[in-house]
Amino acid sequence: MDQAATQIVVDAALQHGAILFDTAESYGAGKSEEMLGVALGKRRKEAIIATKCSKGGRAAVIAACEASLK
Secondary structure (H helix, E strand, C coil), X not given: CCHHHHHHHHHHHHHCCCCEEECCCCHXXXXXXXXXXXXXXXXXXXXXXXXXXXXXXXXXXXXXXXXXXX
């Protein structure tokens, strides 16, 4: 899905009351999180974003979380 299609889906989801978006670092090699962030834009505070990481160990999990926040 490209950014334009992502925007349409996110806008429709918010319009219909969805607030939870579930993503992961492995979806689209991390692009899923980036595209979701762009699509939410100024509406970010209206959403709850859940993400997952596949790496083990404390340092790897912290690094994955920091990357997701970007």
